[in-house]
Amino acid sequence: xxYFSRWKVTTILxxxxxxxxxLIPNYLTSDQIKTYWPSWLPGRQxxxxxxxxxxxxxxYQIDVNDYKQKRLKALEGDIRQAMRDEPRIGYTGLSxxxxxVQLKIRDADKVSEAAKRLGNLLNPLSTGALGGAAxxxxxxxxxxxxxxxxxxxxxxxxKRLGTVVQQSIEVIRRRVDQMGAVEPSIQRQGSDRILVEAxxxxxxxxxKNIIGRTAQMTFHLVDLNVxxxxxAKGNLxxxxxxxxxxxxxMPMVVDETPLMTGEDLTDAQTSFQSQTNEPVVSFRLxxxxxxxxxxxxxxxxxxxxxxxxxxxIISAPRINEPITQGSGQISGHFTVxxxxxxxxxxxxxxxxxxxxxxxERTVGPGLGADSIAAGERAALIGTVAVVxxxxxxxxLFGVFANVALVVNLILIMAIITILQATLTLPGIAGIVLTMxxxxxxxxxxxxxxxxxxxxxRSPVSAIDAGFRRAFGTILDANITTLIAAIVLFxxxxxxxxxxxxxxxxxxxxxxxxAITFTRLVVATWVRYRRPSVVPL
Amino acid sequence: xRLLRLFPDDTKIPFMKWRKWSFLFSxxxxxxxxxxxxxxxxxxxxxxxxxxxxxxxxKSGPADLEQIRQTLDGLNLGEVQVQSFGADDDVLIRIVxxxxxxxxxxxxxxxxxxxxxxxxxxxxTEVVGPRVSGELAENGIIGVLAALALIMVYxxxxxxxxxxxxxxxxxxxxxxxxxxxxxxxxxxxxxxxxAAILTIVGYSLNDTVVVYDRIRExxxxxxxxxxxxxxxxxxxxxxxxxxxxxxxxxxxxxxLVIFGxxxxxxxxxxxxxGVLIGTYSSIFIAxxxxxxLDPQLAGDKSAKKVEDDSxxxxxxx
Numbered sequence: 001x002x003y004f005s006r007w008k009v010t011t012i013l014x015x016x017x018x019x020x021x022x023l024i025p026n027y028l029t030s031d032q033i034k035t036y037w038p039s040w041l042p043g044r045q046x047x048x049x050x051x052x053x054x055x056x057x058x059x060y061q062i063d064v065n066d067y068k069q070k071r072l073k074a075l076e077g078d079i080r081q082a083m084r085d086e087p088r089i090g091y092t093g094l095s096x097x098x099x100x101v102q103l104k105i106r107d108a109d110k111v112s113e114a115a116k117r118l119g120n121l122l123n124p125l126s127t128g129a130l131g132g133a134a135x136x137x138x139x140x141x142x143x144x145x146x147x148x149x150x151x152x153x154x155x156x157x158x159k160r161l162g163t164v165v166q167q168s169i170e171v172i173r174r175r176v177d178q179m180g181a182v183e184p185s186i187q188r189q190g191s192d193r194i195l196v197e198a199x200x201x202x203x204x205x206x207x208k209n210i211i212g213r214t215a216q217m218t219f220h221l222v223d224l225n226v227x228x229x230x231x232a233k234g235n236l237x238x239x240x241x242x243x244x245x246x247x248x249x250m251p252m253v254v255d256e257t258p259l260m261t262g263e264d265l266t267d268a269q270t271s272f273q274s275q276t277n278e279p280v281v282s283f284r285l286x287x288x289x290x291x292x293x294x295x296x297x298x299x300x301x302x303x304x305x306x307x308x309x310x311x312x313i314i315s316a317p318r319i320n321e322p323i324t325q326g327s328g329q330i331s332g333h334f335t336v337x338x339x340x341x342x343x344x345x346x347x348x349x350x351x352x353x354x355x356x357x358x359x360e361r362t363v364g365p366g367l368g369a370d371s372i373a374a375g376e377r378a379a380l381i382g383t384v385a386v387v388x389x390x391x392x393x394x395x396l397f398g399v400f401a402n403v404a405l406v407v408n409l410i411l412i413m414a415i416i417t418i419l420q421a422t423l424t425l426p427g428i429a430g431i432v433l434t435m436x437x438x439x440x441x442x443x444x445x446x447x448x449x450x451x452x453x454x455x456x457r458s459p460v461s462a463i464d465a466g467f468r469r470a471f472g473t474i475l476d477a478n479i480t481t482l483i484a485a486i487v488l489f490x491x492x493x494x495x496x497x498x499x500x501x502x503x504x505x506x507x508x509x510x511x512x513x514a515i516t517f518t519r520l521v522v523a524t525w526v527r528y529r530r531p532s533v534v535p536l
Numbered sequence: 537x538r539l540l541r542l543f544p545d546d547t548k549i550p551f552m553k554w555r556k557w558s559f560l561f562s563x564x565x566x567x568x569x570x571x572x573x574x575x576x577x578x579x580x581x582x583x584x585x586x587x588x589x590x591x592x593x594x595k596s597g598p599a600d601l602e603q604i605r606q607t608l609d610g611l612n613l614g615e616v617q618v619q620s621f622g623a624d625d626d627v628l629i630r631i632v633x634x635x636x637x638x639x640x641x642x643x644x645x646x647x648x649x650x651x652x653x654x655x656x657x658x659x660x661t662e663v664v665g666p667r668v669s670g671e672l673a674e675n676g677i678i679g680v681l682a683a684l685a686l687i688m689v690y691x692x693x694x695x696x697x698x699x700x701x702x703x704x705x706x707x708x709x710x711x712x713x714x715x716x717x718x719x720x721x722x723x724x725x726x727x728x729x730x731a732a733i734l735t736i737v738g739y740s741l742n743d744t745v746v747v748y749d750r751i752r753e754x755x756x757x758x759x760x761x762x763x764x765x766x767x768x769x770x771x772x773x774x775x776x777x778x779x780x781x782x783x784x785x786x787x788x789x790x791x792l793v794i795f796g797x798x799x800x801x802x803x804x805x806x807x808x809x810g811v812l813i814g815t816y817s818s819i820f821i822a823x824x825x826x827x828x829l830d831p832q833l834a835g836d837k838s839a840k841k842v843e844d845d846s847x848x849x850x851x852x853x
Contacts, residue, residue: 051799059668061638204661205646356638360645360663367591367659367799374797382791386784392540393780426728429792429800433735433807436788437742440781444746447777454545473749476694477742483690484683484738488731491679493672496731503735536539 002464002523012516016407019414026417046417048199049424051495052372054365055199056207060355062164062192067353068152071160072096075121075138075150079103082117089114105146115140118148125159135159161192167352169194174348175210193358204362206341214310214354215345217262220254221296222304222316246312247333254306254313259296264289268346270339273331279339280331283346290326298322307332309342361494375428382432383409390439394446396535400525401442404518408438411509412502421505424498434506440477441514445470450536459534460526467519474514482507542779547772552764555824562709562821569716578719581726582662584676586633586669588644591621591660592652598624611647622798626659638665676730680711683734687741695748698829703744706822710740710813717809723802732803736810739785743778743818750774751823767823782815 025033025043037043050057076096083089083103090106091114105114123137137156141149169186172194176184184198201207223240236242236253244251267284285293296305297319306316307330315332334342387405390398412431416423449466457465485507489500525531582589594600604627605618614632621628629648634640641663649658664672684704692700714736718725750770758766789811792804 061665061667205649208642356665357642357663358638358665359668360642360661362658362661364657364659366593366657371797371799374795374799378792378795378797381795382788385787385791389540389784389787395539425797425800426731426803429796429804432788432792432796433785436785437739437781439784440742440777443777443780443784447774447780450545451773473746476749477745480687480690480741480745481738483686484734484741487679487683487686488734491675491682492727492731494727496727499728499731 002460002467002519002526004520004523008516009520012520016410016517019410022414022417023410026413042418044417044420046413047420047422048368048372049422049427049495049498050197050199050361050368051363051425052368052375052423053199054201054363054368055197056201056204057359057361057494058196058198058208058211058357059189059359060168060194060196060211061358062161062168062194063354063356064161064192067161067164068099068157069096070353071137071152072099072101076101078121079118079150082121083114085117089117100141100149100151102147102149105148108146111142111146111148114146114148115142118150121150122153123156125156158191164352165192165194168355171349171351172196172211175344176207178344178347179207179210194355200365202365204360208357208360210341210344212355212357213345214351215262215348216310216350217265217346218258218308219260220256220258220306220308221300222306223253223255224304226253243306243308243311243313245316246309246314252304252306252313252316254308258308259305260285260289260292262346262350264292265346268343270336270343271329273329278331279334279336280329281334281339281343281346282329283327285326285328287326290324293326293328294322294324297324371425375425379428379432379435383435386435386439390442394442394536396525397442397446397522400518400521401439401446403521404442404513405435405438407517408506408509408513409435411513412506415505415509416502421501422498423502424495426495427498427502430499430502431506434503434510437481438506438510438513441470441474441510442518444473444477445514445518446536449534453534453536459531462534463522463526467522471515474511478507478511541776542783543775547775548768549772549775550768551771551819552768552824552827555820555827558820558824562817565716566709566712569712569719572716572719576719576722578715578725579722581724581729582630582633582664582669583726584669584673586641586664586666588629588631588641588648589660589662590629590631590645590648590658592627592629592656593623593659594625594627594656596655599627601627604629607651608648611651613644613647626798633666633669638667641665672727676727679730680733680737683737684708687737691741691745691748694745695752698826699748699752701829702822702825703741703748705825706744706817707737707740709821710736710810710817713813714806714810717806718802721805723806725802728800728803729806732806732810735807736814739811740814740817743781743814744822746777747771747774747818747823751826763827767826771819771823778815778818782811785811 022042025037026045028037030045033043033045073096076094079094079101083091083094089110091103092106094103095101105111118140121138122140125135125137133155135155136153137160138150139153139156141151143149165188169188173186176186176196176198182198182200184196184201187195189195196211198207220243223237226236226240230236234242240253241256242251242253264285265283266286266289268281269283271280271282272278273280301319301321304316304318306313308314315330317331330342383405387402390401390405392398394401409431412434415421445466448470449462452462452465452469453459455462482504485500485503489497489504492500599620601618601620605616608616608618608629608631614634616632617628617630619628620626631644631648634644645661645663684707687707688700688704691703711733714733717723718729723729747770750773751767754761754766754770761769786808789804789808793801793808796804
């Protein structure tokens with residue numbers, strides 16, 4: 001137990017030295033690291049959690065029901081179209097009922113033809129050619145009496161959700177990149193959630209606004225022939241709907257089918273209207289979009305057309321002349337900031353599904369700085385108090401234990417830095433707690449040595465027996481603590497997970513230092529002092 | 537140099553003699569905890585109930601809690617809790633979960649910010665929707681149960697089943713008492729409280745295992761020694777270690793409670809309590825319970841001679 005080969009000693013000391021080197025970048029600014037720190041050395045700094053550096057944690061939930069309804073409505077339109085193809089198939093009761101679209105075929109002998117047409121609408125997502133089952137988005141349920149139902153195939157829905165999440169992440173990333181904030185982390189969580197973490201973000205409200213808006217832009221023709229009363233009562237001509245205005249004022253009746261959508265836009269920028277210097281958003285259309293726009297404006301000079309964002313009219317200018325260059329302006333009482341935001345949303349594209357915030361945690365920079373200060377203070381005082389106690393209770397061996405404690409601390413911080421694990425305020429608490437519990441290993445060993453010496457063993461034999469007998473206990477005791485900490489790591493989230501991380505790392509390093517470093521120090525002391533009695 | 541020794545080396549404190557008292561005390565305390573839990577309930581935070589939490593700091597002078605409360609009541613957000621948080625210009629606002637899913641919760645923040653505008657600093661905002669709060673609560677319970685189960689398996693693996701059962705009972709006792717502590721002190725019970733409970737479970741078992749380890753060693757050495765005597769011996773021998781480790785852990789936790797700030801206070805305070813309880817349970821519950829779990833552990837028919845053999849403490853060979 002007390003013999004250390006030169007090779008072992010070197011390894012232990014080298015590990016500690018490496019840990020020390022890993023820690024140095026934490027005390028430099030990132031510029032100093034780039035200029036002075038050699039690139040072949042690990043140059044990372046500790047990642048501070050949001051509760052220490054301030055920032056925003058946003059967990060978005062995809063509104064799956066909303067998405068399903070949108071898809072089913074689109075499917076309903078497709079079915080209507082399919083049944084209208086020659087030869088026409090008659091049907092009744094085409095509607096969305098809950099999670100399915102259903103319709104009843106009038107003629108029994110047209111049922112098989114109808115089934116064939118409906119079969120074409122199932123939207124295959126993967127062919128299964130490379131193995132694995134073929135997956136379609138929808139599945140057809142044929143009931144008796146010509147009743148046909150199309151609903152989501154479970155595997156298909158799951159696959160679509162996966163794509164939706166992926167697309168949403170890309171849209172969010174495009175939007176946030178343009179805001180110029182510190183680069184946030186955007187990740188998928190589970191099957192239908194997205195986690196956005198933006199450290200150092202100072203304007204959480206604006207960030208939420210930019211991320212959360214569906215930003216579906218559509219252009220509709222306004223129908224001014226319907227009187228306000230009729231509209232209010234809901235008596236609208238077929239194919240037209242009532243939309244309200246964002247800035248207030250009368251709701252307008254528009255064609256339900258949009259002439260163009262945001263997908264026809266290739267660019268959007270903030271600019272200023274020449275006469276009034278009012279901020280506006282000017283946009284450019286794609287070639288096909290420009291063609292559509294030219295056609296519509298030629299056919300409808302004099303009419304209003306509504307620019308609609310997420311089912312709200314933000315502007316409804318008059319078509320004064322045909323617009324053939326494929327560009328235009330949106331004015332709508334914007335400030336420079338809101339115009340910028342809208343331009344960002346248009347450039348990044350619409351979200352494929354509605355997002356809502358399931359969980360939000362925002363910490364201001366003031367609280368973050370206070371938390372760091374409190375954490376550091378507690379850590380310092382706690383460590384000093386433990387050190388004093390160990391000196392009082394174990395004298396010289398207490399000094400050994402304290403050195404081991406410092407080594408432990410260095411190792412914990414180094415591992416956290418290398419793994420780029422997030423350090424949170426509970427994480428700092430975890431480190432302090434580990435300091436208190438780490439000395440346990442030393443206490444176990446020392447008490448054992450003391451006992452063995454009282455039993456009559458010689459110093460070296462007592463120390464040897466002390467270490468040997470204590471190891472089994474140290475292992476058992478620490479493993480039980482470790483199990484609890486690992487379970488916490490699995491089920492925790494946010495700052496609490498930070499605690500579990502430092503606690504787990506702390507337990508492992510504690511075992512390491514007790515088994516190697518403390519033993520080394522004691523062994524070295526024995527070799528050089530050749531004590532006749534162990535001062536415990 | 538005279539070293540600090542809290543206990544002399546050959547203490548012969550008759551811990552086992554007091555076991556009837558300790559069981560009684562713990563039993564009553566546990567029942568009281570349940571009663572308190574039932575009558576007062578716990579101060580569950582938004583992590584498990586959903587809702588909104590905002591910590592604000594008034595910019596000009598100490599906060600007028602009454603005024604703040606009135607302003608919030610005027611927003612019609614349902615039940616609102618306003619309390620001082622640490623310094624006297626620091627206020628914690630808790631707003632109950634709103635009807636209507638996630639959007640309604642997020643809207644609350646906007647309304648409060650509109651009401652107070654620039655007169656306060658928004659230090660921290662937390663919003664938890666109904667779905668996530670349900671999941672956090674579920675995960676919390678599963679986590680604690682899973683940890684207990686895993687540890688039971690591990691201790692069974694390393695010792696005999698009686699030890700495993702004893703350890704679990706002692707740990708459950710600690711968990712119940714800690715939950716009672718939360719109920720009585722009305723400390724906020726949220727995700728970090730589950731972290732505290734799991735840590736207490738870990739610490740309590742750490743302590744218990746050390747005692748069990750010594751008991752097992754004694755049993756191997758003195759095969760025919762009466763169980764009660766053996767348990768007393770084991771605990772007395774590990775007493776210094778138990779108290780020293782408890783002390784260092786308590787010192788570290790005390791530093792955290794006093795200097796660590798208000799944000800983690802419920803977390804650190806509950807762990808402080810837990811370490812005390814964990815140490816108590818290792819000595820007064822985990823060990824004596826072995827007597828009840830299997831009298832055969834006593835080795836032989838000496839189960840009857842429990843009181844008489846107390847002076848048969850064998851001297852080390």
